[in-house]
Structure formats: structure tokens, C-alpha cells
Amino acid sequence: xxxxxxxxxxxLTELAxxxxxxxxxxxEVINAFIDRVETRNPSLNAFVCQDFERAREEAQTAEKQLxxxxxxxxxxxxxxxxxxxxSSKPGTPMTMxxxxxxxxxxxxxRCIFTERIEQAGAIVIGKTNxxxxxxxxxxxxxxxxxxxxxxxPTKNTGGSSGGAAAAVADGMLPLAEGTDGxxxxxxxxxWCGVYGYKAAYGRIPSLSRxxxxxxxxxxxFSGPITRTVEDAALALNALxxxxxxxxxxxxxxxxxxxxIRRSIRDWKIxxxxxxxxxxxxxxxxxxIEAQVKAFEEEGxxxxxxKIGIGRPQQELSDLWCRLIIPRNIxxxxxxxxxxxxxxxxxxxxxxxEYLRWIGxxxxxxxxxxxxxxxxxxxxxxxxxSVLNDYDLLVTPTLACLPVxxxxxxxxxxxxxxNGEPVDPLIxxxxxxxxxxxxxxxxxxxAGLSEDGLPVGMQIIGRRYADADVLAASAAFERLRPxxxxxxxxxxxxx
Numbered sequence: 001x002x003x004x005x006x007x008x009x010x011x012l013t014e015l016a017x018x019x020x021x022x023x024x025x026x027x028e029v030i031n032a033f034i035d036r037v038e039t040r041n042p043s044l045n046a047f048v049c050q051d052f053e054r055a056r057e058e059a060q061t062a063e064k065q066l067x068x069x070x071x072x073x074x075x076x077x078x079x080x081x082x083x084x085x086x087s088s089k090p091g092t093p094m095t096m097x098x099x100x101x102x103x104x105x106x107x108x109x110r111c112i113f114t115e116r117i118e119q120a121g122a123i124v125i126g127k128t129n130x131x132x133x134x135x136x137x138x139x140x141x142x143x144x145x146x147x148x149x150x151x152x153p154t155k156n157t158g159g160s161s162g163g164a165a166a167a168v169a170d171g172m173l174p175l176a177e178g179t180d181g182x183x184x185x186x187x188x189x190x191w192c193g194v195y196g197y198k199a200a201y202g203r204i205p206s207l208s209r210x211x212x213x214x215x216x217x218x219x220x221f222s223g224p225i226t227r228t229v230e231d232a233a234l235a236l237n238a239l240x241x242x243x244x245x246x247x248x249x250x251x252x253x254x255x256x257x258x259x260i261r262r263s264i265r266d267w268k269i270x271x272x273x274x275x276x277x278x279x280x281x282x283x284x285x286x287x288i289e290a291q292v293k294a295f296e297e298e299g300x301x302x303x304x305x306k307i308g309i310g311r312p313q314q315e316l317s318d319l320w321c322r323l324i325i326p327r328n329i330x331x332x333x334x335x336x337x338x339x340x341x342x343x344x345x346x347x348x349x350x351x352x353e354y355l356r357w358i359g360x361x362x363x364x365x366x367x368x369x370x371x372x373x374x375x376x377x378x379x380x381x382x383x384x385s386v387l388n389d390y391d392l393l394v395t396p397t398l399a400c401l402p403v404x405x406x407x408x409x410x411x412x413x414x415x416x417x418n419g420e421p422v423d424p425l426i427x428x429x430x431x432x433x434x435x436x437x438x439x440x441x442x443x444x445x446a447g448l449s450e451d452g453l454p455v456g457m458q459i460i461g462r463r464y465a466d467a468d469v470l471a472a473s474a475a476f477e478r479l480r481p482x483x484x485x486x487x488x489x490x491x492x493x494x
Contacts, residue, residue, distance in 0.1 A: 003028060004035040008171030009486055012078060012231035015174055019066065019077045026066065026077030030059035030123055033079040037125070037172045043494050044148045046157075046166040048084050049093050049127035055079070058123045073121030075238055080117055081176045083161055084127040085134050086331075087111045087222070096331070097130040097160065098141025098409075101346040105339065112207045113177045113222045113239065120238035128163030128176060133328050135321075135354050136425040137187045138403065139163060140411035142349060148405065149192060150489035151454055155402035156411050158188035164225050165192035170489050174226065175235055181220040182320055183397075183431025186443035189225055190397035190456025193445045193485055195473070196225050197232040200464045201438035202250040204236075205243035211330070212247055218323050218376075218435040227483070229474040232442075233257050236466070250464070259467035260474035265299030269472070270390040275430050276309040277316070279420040280399045287455040288396045291446040294479045295394075295472065305390070308382040309433075311375065317427040319375055320435070322368075325361035332358075351410045353425055380437045387439070387462045392472055397443040397456035399428040430458060440466045444473050445482040452488060 007015065007029065018024040034052050041047045062077045082089060085097045088107040095102040114124060129147045131139055139162020140146035147162040149155040150170040157166045164176035165188035178185035180198045189196025198221050206215040206222070215221075224235035233256040242251040271292050274280050296302055309316075332342045340346055347355065386393050399422070400414050412424035422428050434441045439460050446457035459476075461469040 002035070003032040004039070007032050008036055008490070009227070009483070010174065011228050012174035012226060013228070013234055015078055016075060016234070020072060022066065026059040026062035026123070029077055030055055030079055030125065033173060034125060040170055040172060040494065043153060044150060044166050044170060045145060046128055046147055046163040046170065046172060047081065047126045048129045048144045048163065051092060051124060051126050055123050055125040062121065062123065073119060074234060075117065076121030078122045078175065079125045079173055080122045081126050081128045081164060081167060081173055082111070082114055082124055083130055083164055083177050083179055085130040085160060085179060087113055087177060087179065089114045089124055092127060095143060097132045097134055098143035099132055099342065100143045100349045101340045101342060103143055112205050112243065116239050128161070128167055130160045130163065132350060132354060134160035134179065134181060134184055135328065135357070136160065137183060137413050137429045138411045139188065140406065140409055142409040145409055146405040146411050149402050150492065151193060151452065152402065153492070154404055155453065156191065156405050158191035158402065160184040161225060162188045165189055165194050165196065168192070168194045168225050168227060169486065171486065174231060176225045177222060178225045179220065179222045180435070181218060181324055182426055182435050183429045185221070185223050185225060186397050186431045186441065186456065186458060187429055189443040191402040191454060193454030193482065194225055194227055195229055195232055195445065196443045197223050197236065198434070198441050199223055199236060199240065200440040200466050202248045203466060204239045205246035205249045207243065207245050212245065214327050216248065217327070218320060218432070219438040220435070227486070229470060229477050230257070230260050233260055233470050254467065256467060256470055259470040262467070262471040263299070264295065264472050264475050267300040267391040268389070269295050269300050269302050270305040270386050270393045271302050272305055272307055272393065272395045275395055275433060276307045277311070277313040278399050278430055279418040279422065280396055281401060281417055283401060283449045284396050284399060284455055287447045287449060288457055291457060291480060292394055294476055297479055298475045305386055307386055309379065311378070313427060314421065314423060316379070316433065317423040319372055320426060320432045321357050322360065322364065322372055323376070325357045326364065329358060329361050376436045379433050383433070383437050383439060391468060393460040395430050395458045395460070397430060397458040399430060401449055401451070401453045401455070434460060439463055440469045442469050442473050444476055445485065447480070448485060454485070
């Protein structure tokens with residue numbers, strides 16, 4: 001067995017231990033995972049930018065530091081990837097999710113994920129695929145095309161962090177960056193059978209500029225995509241913490257690793273099969289209804305609840321689009337100052353569904369915005385009312401199984417589930433409501449459907465109760481371990 005295959009499904013925690021104890025060198029580890037990417041990425045299109053030579057140079061530096069006995073970060077020598085949307089490292093491309101006019105756009109700044117993950121000793125080896133502007137729950141674009149699901153390569157990975165989730169599930173990386181403005185960490189985690197963690201708002205800083213307040217409407221996040229809960233907690237330790245340039249940053253230095261050993265005995269857990277208003281595919285419901293009972297085996301009490309949401313899901317998905325589209329418009333306008341006029345001569349780089357919402361956003365008034373925030377408040381109050389009485393809320397992550405990839409660069413989600421119309425961009429995602437509210441939430445692998453496709457279960461905690469979500473996730477992982485499911489990815493024919 002090659003070292004690349006031997007290390008492929010080694011956990012982040014175990015890799016870090018082996019490097020720290022000099023059982024593996026950073027150079028060996030980085031070269032092994034680069035070999036893995038070169039072999040397997042052509043069949044999945046998870047990576048769209050490879051930064052291998054610089055990664056090898058940084059691994060040599062990391063090895064010298066290790067041998068010299070220097071103080072090491074907790075992720076010293078670990079390979080990671082960042083997302084090709086708005087995340088950045090100097091000298092790397094940033095195409096905003098496969099916008100063709102930006103294929104040669106090289107960024108010169110460093111995002112907070114890159115900054116903190118590198119401070120912890122990790123080494124960025126490339127960037128992963130995403131849809132245009134991250135404005136949908138699937139992963140496809142006109143520049144790079146769709147990412148393929150490692151459980152079934154004809155299927156989509158989910159988005160917008162689709163390349164990241166595919167790379168982790170396929171053993172190309174132990175950790176990849178996800179960003180999440182409507183579920184973009186949790187959606188692909190669900191479809192690719194990995195663990196995706198969205199922290200409480202403010203836990204991981206956002207350094208958005210020129211508008212430092214842009215990440216609050218809806219709440220947007222960066223965070224880890226991993227194969228184990230412990231790995232996510234280790235990454236969260238590296239990423240979380242106060243930053244003076246973020247007006248919402250939490251001043252807190254919690255160590256999240258102890259949470260994974262906590263008991264959830266006697267916890268009250270609310271279970272909603274549909275958040276009141278979402279049609280859910282029976283194959284998804286079957287898995288979630290069976291697996292939510294695992295918490296009872298750990299001594300928790302499960303009760304099915306009504307959330308108290310009174311508006312139809314189509315109205316809520318439209319609300320999400322209206323809330324996030326002004327941020328998109330200002331980003332595109334800013335690009336015009338020093339680069340191409342994306343909404344002028346390059347309109348054909350954007351899907352029709354996206355351009356429709358650009359038109360809506362350009363007509364919104366300040367009064368419209370305030371009325372939308374009132375609807376958002378209704379959702380916040382409903383979620384809060386449940387979590388006033390329960391420690392956690394558990395739901396399906398998504399209402400459907402992975403969809404087939406399109407061949408036109410414009411893969412969409414379903415437009416109908418159980419005979420009920422849904423918005424194919426995001427209306428099938430039970431995730432975006434938590435971007436209205438800011439609660440911590442994770443998607444955990446709940447099992448496989450009858451067709452062998454991953455199903456994710458969403459675990460939602462009280463505001464700032466990240467440790468509770470991690471504790472429940474770890475309890476579920478002990479009771480329903482999912483590592484064996486990756487054999488399906490590892491053994492697929494390339």
C-alpha cells in the first residue's frame with residue numbers, strides 16, 4: 001500500500017499526533033496527500049486550483065521547525081484546502097465560484113480561515129470548487145463544471161462548499177474549509193457523508209470589507225468540514241477566538257475538545273421531521289426517524305415538536321434570496337472598480353436564476369429590507385422558543401437525496417418534493433433558517449439511503465452552545481460510527 005492510500009482516511013487528530021511525535025514528517029504527509037489528489041481529483045473535480053509547489057516548500061520549512069524542536073501549532077504539517085469563492089491566500093486565484101471572467105484573477109490578501117489555520121501550522125495545498133457566488137445548494141459553474149459525489153460520481157456533491165466535502169469524503173484531505181451563508185457547510189456535508197460544523201455566529205471571526213457588518217444578513221460563517229467530530233473540535237479550537245476587526249466577534253477562549261467526552265444523559269432533545277413546513281423525501285425521513293433514536297440509547301429524552309413556523313417554505317426561501325442578494329450586488333459592483341464589469345459585458349457568466357435575483361435585489365428598498373427582517377425575526381423567535389425548553393433541536397439536514405449532475409454548468413436542486421413545489425436553488429435545504437438565527441448547527445452522517453446515498457442529520461444548539469452540539473455529535477458518532485461508509489468512496493472505480 002502506498003503512503004497516500006495508507007494516510008487517506010487517517011483522522012486529522014491522528015495525523016497531527018504522528019507528526020508531533022515524529023512518526024511522520026510534514027514532507028511525507030504533504031507529498032502523500034498531493035499524490036492522492038493527483039490520482040483521484042480528475043474523477044471528482046473537487047479541487048479547481050492546486051498550489052502544490054508552494055505547499056511542498058512550506059512542508060520543508062515545517063519539517064525543519066519540527067526537527068529543531070520549535071514550538072508547534074496543533075495542526076503542524078496538516079494539509080488543508082480553502083474554498084474558491086471569497087476565501088483567499090496571496091498568490092492564488094479567486095473566481096468567486098467559477099465566474100469565467102475571473103479565471104485569471106489573483107488575490108493578494110489572506111482570509112481569516114487561511115490566517116488562523118496557517119497560524120496553527122496547517123498547509124494550504126489548493127482551492128476547492130463552488131457555484132457562482134455561492135448562490136445555490138448545488139456545486140456547479142460555467143468555468144469548472146460540477147463536482148462529482150464520491151459515493152456516486154453521477155450525483156452532485158451539494159454546495160456551495162461542494163468541492164471541499166467531496167475532497168474530505170474521498171480521502172484527499174482530513175480537513176477543508178467550508179463557508180455557510182444558507183447551509184453551504186452543512187448541505188455538502190449531508191450529501192457527501194461527512195461532518196460539517198457551523199459555529200455560533202461570532203465564534204469564528206469574519207473580516208468582510210469594505211462593510212464590516214456584511215456577514216449578519218443573513219448570518220454567514222466559515223468553518224471545518226471533516227470526517228470525525230473530534231477533528232472538527234480540534235479545527236474549531238484553531239479557528240475560533242476574538243478578532244478586533246470583527247464587530248461581532250466573541251471574546252471567548254473555550255477549548256472545545258473536552259466537549260466530545262461529555263455525557264448527554266437526561267438531555268431534552270426536540271425532534272422536528274420537517275421544521276413544520278418542508279416536504280421531505282420519504283427515503284430521507286426513513287433514515288432520520290430511525291437514527292434520531294440513537295440519542296435515547298445515550299440516555300437523552302427525544303420529543304417530536306412543532307416549531308411554530310407559520311409561513312410557507314417557498315416564502316422563506318424567497319426571503320433568504322432577498323436578504324443575501326444585496327451583498328452579492330455590492331461585491332460585483334466593487335469588482336468593477338479594479339476589474340471587469342461583471343454585470344455589464346459579462347452577464348453570460350451568470351445563470352439565469354441568479355440574474356433574476358440580481359434584478360429583484362436592485363429594486364429592493366430600505367423599507368423592504370426592514371419588513372424582511374421582521375419575517376426573519378419570526379423564525380428566530382420560533383427556534384428560540386423551542387430551545388428555551390430543550391437542549392437541542394434535531395432535523396434532517398436536507399429534504400432530498402443528491403441530484404444528478406447536469407452537463408451545462410447549471411446543476412439545480414429539485415423543483416418539487418412529494419408533489420410540492422420548492423425553489424431549486426435552496427428551497428430543499430432545512431439549513432438556511434439557522435442563517436436567519438445564528439444558532440450553532442452541524443450536519444452529521446446519519447446513514448445511507450436504500451440506494452447507498454448519504455443522508456445528513458442536522459443538530460442545532462442554543463445560541464453560543466457550540467459545546468452542546470459537539471457533545472451530542474460525538475455521542476451519536478460513538479453509537480452510530482460511519483467511518484466504514486467511506487469504503488464505498490475508496491473502492492470506486494476511477
